[in-house]
Amino acid sequence: MAKSTRVNTKTPKKRxxxxxxxxxxxxxxxxxxxxxxxxxxxxxxxxxPEAIRRLVELGLKAKK
Structure with missing residues (x-):
């Protein structure tokens, strides 16, 4: 029986x-x-979480 291979197509998140x-x-x-x-x-x-960070950043820039 042949082993199945699993391909990980998810890109790693940058920390x-x-x-x-x-x-x-x-x-x-x-x-x-x-x-x-x-x-x-x-x-x-x-x-x-990333979307919230981006929106907060946009809001803070708009305030200036």
């Missing part, structure tokens, strides 16, 4: 060079849907 502070956030379902809709429009489909 930040410095560990930051952990911030836990709860969001309501309506906001989660908006967040997921925004994520899907991005070229690299970031996970929710």
């Amino acid at each position: 930040a060079p410095i560990t930051g502070d952990l911030v836990g956030v709860r969001i309501q379902p309506e906001m989660a849907k908006e967040l997921d809709d925004w994520r899907r429009k991005q070229d690299d489909l970031p996970g929710r």
Whole structure:
């Protein structure tokens, strides 16, 4: 019987060079849907934590 091979097509996630502070956030379902809709429009489909980091960064830049 031949052994089956498993191909890992997932790309490894890049870890930040410095560990930051952990911030836990709860969001309501309506906001989660908006967040997921925004994520899907991005070229690299970031996970929710990365999407939140990007949106916070955009918000902080817009404030300046």
